[in-house]
Amino acid sequence: MDFPMFHLDWLNDRFLIAIIAILHVFINHGLAVGFIPYIVRLEQQGVANSNMNEITNKDWDAMVYKMMKVGFIITTTLGAMTGVGIWLSVSVVSPSSIASLIRVFYWAWFIEWLVFVTEVILILIYFLTWKNANKSLSAKLRHIKFGWFLSIFSWITMAIIVAILGFMMDPGNWKTQHSLINGFLNPIYLPQLLFRTPTAMLVGGIFGYVLATIFTQKNTDLRGRAVKQSSIWILIFAPLSLGGAIFYYRAMPQAMTDNMSTAVGTLQFAQYYDLLKWIIAGAISTIVIIAIAGLWKPKKIRFAMVIIPCVLAFGFLGIFERVREFIRKPYVIGGYMYSNLLREEDYPLYKRDGVLKYATYTTTPEVTEANKVEAGRNVFILTCSRCHTTQGVNSIVGVFEQMYGQDKPFDEISIASFTKNMHNGRTFMPEFPGNKKELEALAAYIKHLQQTGDVIEGAQNEGVTVNPYQSVDAVVKLIDKQNKAKADSLTRIQTALNK
Amino acid sequence: MFQLLQISTPVPRNIPLDLPLPEWLLVTLLIVSFLLHIVFVNLMIGGAILTLWCQIKGLKDKDYHNLAHEISRTITVNKSLAVVLGVAPLLSISTLYATHFYTATALTGGMWIAIIPLVIVAFLLTYLNKYTWHVLDNNKPLSIAIIATATALFLFIPLIFLVNINLMLFPEKWGTIKGFFSALLLPNVFPRYLHFITASLAVTGLFIFWYMGRKNYPFEQYFVKLTRYEVKKNAYSLTLAASVAQFIIGPLVMLTLPTKGFDIKLILVIFSGATIALPAMWWIWKSITGEPEKIDKHFGKVVIALSITVIFMGSGRHVYRANALAPHQKLMIANTTEFERLSKEARENPPVEELELKIDSTLGDVAKGQAIFQANCSSCHKEKEKLVGPPITEMVSIYATDKDALKEWIKSPGKKRPDYPQMPALNQLTDQDREELANYILSLKK
Numbered sequence: 001m002d003f004p005m006f007h008l009d010w011l012n013d014r015f016l017i018a019i020i021a022i023l024h025v026f027i028n029h030g031l032a033v034g035f036i037p038y039i040v041r042l043e044q045q046g047v048a049n050s051n052m053n054e055i056t057n058k059d060w061d062a063m064v065y066k067m068m069k070v071g072f073i074i075t076t077t078l079g080a081m082t083g084v085g086i087w088l089s090v091s092v093v094s095p096s097s098i099a100s101l102i103r104v105f106y107w108a109w110f111i112e113w114l115v116f117v118t119e120v121i122l123i124l125i126y127f128l129t130w131k132n133a134n135k136s137l138s139a140k141l142r143h144i145k146f147g148w149f150l151s152i153f154s155w156i157t158m159a160i161i162v163a164i165l166g167f168m169m170d171p172g173n174w175k176t177q178h179s180l181i182n183g184f185l186n187p188i189y190l191p192q193l194l195f196r197t198p199t200a201m202l203v204g205g206i207f208g209y210v211l212a213t214i215f216t217q218k219n220t221d222l223r224g225r226a227v228k229q230s231s232i233w234i235l236i237f238a239p240l241s242l243g244g245a246i247f248y249y250r251a252m253p254q255a256m257t258d259n260m261s262t263a264v265g266t267l268q269f270a271q272y273y274d275l276l277k278w279i280i281a282g283a284i285s286t287i288v289i290i291a292i293a294g295l296w297k298p299k300k301i302r303f304a305m306v307i308i309p310c311v312l313a314f315g316f317l318g319i320f321e322r323v324r325e326f327i328r329k330p331y332v333i334g335g336y337m338y339s340n341l342l343r344e345e346d347y348p349l350y351k352r353d354g355v356l357k358y359a360t361y362t363t364t365p366e367v368t369e370a371n372k373v374e375a376g377r378n379v380f381i382l383t384c385s386r387c388h389t390t391q392g393v394n395s396i397v398g399v400f401e402q403m404y405g406q407d408k409p410f411d412e413i414s415i416a417s418f419t420k421n422m423h424n425g426r427t428f429m430p431e432f433p434g435n436k437k438e439l440e441a442l443a444a445y446i447k448h449l450q451q452t453g454d455v456i457e458g459a460q461n462e463g464v465t466v467n468p469y470q471s472v473d474a475v476v477k478l479i480d481k482q483n484k485a486k487a488d489s490l491t492r493i494q495t496a497l498n499k
Numbered sequence: 500m501f502q503l504l505q506i507s508t509p510v511p512r513n514i515p516l517d518l519p520l521p522e523w524l525l526v527t528l529l530i531v532s533f534l535l536h537i538v539f540v541n542l543m544i545g546g547a548i549l550t551l552w553c554q555i556k557g558l559k560d561k562d563y564h565n566l567a568h569e570i571s572r573t574i575t576v577n578k579s580l581a582v583v584l585g586v587a588p589l590l591s592i593s594t595l596y597a598t599h600f601y602t603a604t605a606l607t608g609g610m611w612i613a614i615i616p617l618v619i620v621a622f623l624l625t626y627l628n629k630y631t632w633h634v635l636d637n638n639k640p641l642s643i644a645i646i647a648t649a650t651a652l653f654l655f656i657p658l659i660f661l662v663n664i665n666l667m668l669f670p671e672k673w674g675t676i677k678g679f680f681s682a683l684l685l686p687n688v689f690p691r692y693l694h695f696i697t698a699s700l701a702v703t704g705l706f707i708f709w710y711m712g713r714k715n716y717p718f719e720q721y722f723v724k725l726t727r728y729e730v731k732k733n734a735y736s737l738t739l740a741a742s743v744a745q746f747i748i749g750p751l752v753m754l755t756l757p758t759k760g761f762d763i764k765l766i767l768v769i770f771s772g773a774t775i776a777l778p779a780m781w782w783i784w785k786s787i788t789g790e791p792e793k794i795d796k797h798f799g800k801v802v803i804a805l806s807i808t809v810i811f812m813g814s815g816r817h818v819y820r821a822n823a824l825a826p827h828q829k830l831m832i833a834n835t836t837e838f839e840r841l842s843k844e845a846r847e848n849p850p851v852e853e854l855e856l857k858i859d860s861t862l863g864d865v866a867k868g869q870a871i872f873q874a875n876c877s878s879c880h881k882e883k884e885k886l887v888g889p890p891i892t893e894m895v896s897i898y899a900t901d902k903d904a905l906k907e908w909i910k911s912p913g914k915k916r917p918d919y920p921q922m923p924a925l926n927q928l929t930d931q932d933r934e935e936l937a938n939y940i941l942s943l944k945k
Binding site for chain 2: 087474
């Protein structure tokens with residue numbers, strides 16, 4: 001409404017955020033929270049299994065160092081930048097919501113940032129002092145202790161961010177409870193943490209398992225030991241992760257779970273969610289099988305055998321993120337702002353006067369018979385484009401064709417009357433905010449989209465046109481009016497007093 | 500022309516929530532955290548430029564080859580700090596100037612998102628350069644190509660941030676911008692950029708002076724001919740030369756800045772900053788022309804003086820921004836107040852939706868029911884074929900003898916069939932409407 005509408009008309013704006021965020025969760029959970037304790041444990045075993053005359057088992061330590069190097073490089077490049085990338089992408093796709101959230105969560109994020117800075121410094125120290133620490137036993141032991149300390153720190157970072165996420169997803173609390181404490185107390189905080197902690201360990205372990213097959217020669221003792229240790233680690237955390245997943249799934253409030261069948265796809269895939277349970281079970285059991293195989297014949301394990309369970313583990317984590325992201329719909333901020341970035345409380349105004357009048361940028365402040373399709377396009381950009389594209393991922397043409405049949409010509413009246421009611425049945429959809437004329441214009445535009453295959457370039461390419469009602473000129477007149485009204489009421493009071 | 504400009508300047512509404520902290524505190528956090536961030540960005544960029552330069556020089560001189568390796572090892576640490584330290588100023592500016600900053604980033608959104616892959620690639624290349632150093636000893640052109648690409652990326656990325664931080668200052672230009680490159684062409688982007696790159700070299704000079712001059716730094720282990728004194732002198736000279744250059748570039752930045760943000764406070768801040776740099780430059784000059792043993796003598800003072808300069812310049816930057824945006828923010832407040840008033844008014848008197856029913860009087864008793872059906876149901880139901888939901892004929896076959904059950908279903912529909920989507924509730928219908936509707940539906944007995 002108040003911002004130029006950045007829009008990726010093929011990829012879908014939400015998808016952009018999703019790619020960046022899921023990559024970040026993979027790296028943060030898998031490679032920071034889960035992988036670091038896995039590495040520290042291996043480093044410790046190097047010392048425990050060394051001869052009396054050496055500080056640590058050299059080959060073993062060199063292997064663990066190489067594994068850590070991979071983790072280090074990925075976390076400090078892809079991990080760090082996808083973290084910042086969430087901010088960068090959310091700010092262009094969803095500026096009103098993130099700007100509102102920052103005003104409430106500034107301190108939470110500031111503290112999170114301090115913890116995060118510390119975590120990065122600790123990772124730098126842990127990795128960069130590794131070789132120096134190998135010079136004496138006391139230095140090595142100190143290094144290992146430091147590694148455990150870092151592991152706890154990484155976990156704390158996650159525990160705080162989960163509170164922030166939990167708070168944002170707890171509908172209704174936005175208005176009444178502007179405090180982060182609520183994030184820790186809300187009903188899905190603990191289930192989320194109990195799911196994320198062992199799952200992070202599991203993903204970290206399987207990632208380490210893959211690296212172990214890369215950095216050791218096959219049929220060697222070294223590979224055998226590395227595979228065995230990874231397997232033990234995985235077998236400890238796999239049942240905990242499965243338990244956490246079930247706990248998390250059950251704890252989601254009823255209203256949220258109701259939406260979940262659509263979380264992994266469109267309406268057409270309603271049964272797909274059932275299938276998902278099997279995918280999760282499949283992922284965990286595949287991981288468990290490869291771990292048991294690792295215990296049974298550790299030297300025989302090859303890279304090719306481990307890579308698929310590893311990909312599945314990341315997929316397992318990713319699917320939960322997708323579901324979690326979906327359950328806040330139709331809101332982006334529970335009870336306050338819909339996912340179209342319009343505040344619930346402004347709906348009566350928009351229904352009365354239309355959304356176009358109050359949009360800062362639009363080529364059509366009002367709908368006329370002559371500008372109907374263009375106005376419809378503007379309405380689409382303002383009220384649909386945060387989640388729908390014209391012809392790309394989750395396209396508006398596509399969702400209506402799913403309902404009315406592929407390639408059957410759209411009927412404007414049907415589309416308009418459906419759109420007016422959709423929020424009642426499709427509870428993940430916000431109500432259409434505009435007035436009747438805008439609804440009709442939108443329907444005309446959707447029909448036009450089907451007929452022409454037209455697309456939208458987004459403000460980042462085509463720029464913006466300022467709405468004359470929202471320009472300096474208009475506001476200057478408004479201020480004059482406000483001042484005059486003030487002066488008038490003053491005069492009125494004075495004349496009343498004089499009498 | 501003036502009139503045109505007025506019409507084309509947008510006045511978006513503010514975020515209608517209170518700031519989380521007093522404004523002065525947010526501003527302080529913004530300036531301090533930004534400066535911390537930018538110092539490490541300076542070191543990252545300056546480090547990359549110097550590594551590239553030393554690596555090229557190192558083709559003939561082994562010592563410079565080693566020097567390049569030593570500097571390159573600092574980039575990967577400084578870049579990690581640059582990134583994490585950048586989050587706090589990003590948060591703070593998003594709090595203080597959400598509308599202006601997010602508008603700028605949306606208008607240049609493609610390139611703004613490209614920051615993520617560009618930085619990742621630049622970082623990976625610096626790691627590649629660092630960790631393949633000895634492997635590529637026999638393939639120096641490749642090694643140079645890697646660091647040259649990284650340096651080029653490091654030089655380009657700040658331009659993206661700068662374009663945004665600049666564009667946010669000029670709402671009057673927003674309507675004219677079509678993507679990153681058109682925003683790049685606004686006046687004063689390039690002078691500011693030059694100012695920044697020069698500062699990077701100055702800061703990196705000081706850093707190298709300290710880093711390689713540290714007592715526990717095993718200098719002699721890495722270098723054959725090159726002495727500590729030479730490196731320090733060169734580093735100091737770089738800082739001095741860059742600082743002198745700033746006395747030309749700085750005024751250029753001021754000349755190209757649009758006048759709207761200028762006031763006496765800004766001039767005072769900038770001139771105080773520049774004045775404090777003067778003694779620092781004098782001390783550096785004395786150190787590099789004096790006796791080699793005494794080169795360290797003024798280092799502490801130099802760092803303190805230049806840090807104060809940086810704080811003044813960072814504050815000046817903010818003063819300009821605050822001045823430049825104050826009138827626009829005032830308009831925004833007026834517009835927001837009006838909108839909130841209108842919104843409240845509409846909330847208290849919600850618009851009544853009028854149903855304009857097209858009654859077909861030839862249908863007799865069920866005419867109204869048919870009209871209600873057309874307005875509310877026909878988008879999903881047809882008489883004889885499946886559309887979104889089942890056809891009327893099917894409804895009749897289920898409810899022919901139980902009108903109340905049909906009315907109840909319309910009142911609170913659910914999901915019955917796996918291959919159909921759930922039916923929405925139609926809250927706008929009254930009991931009377933449902934009665935008419937059921938009569939109409941059940942009248943179609945065929």
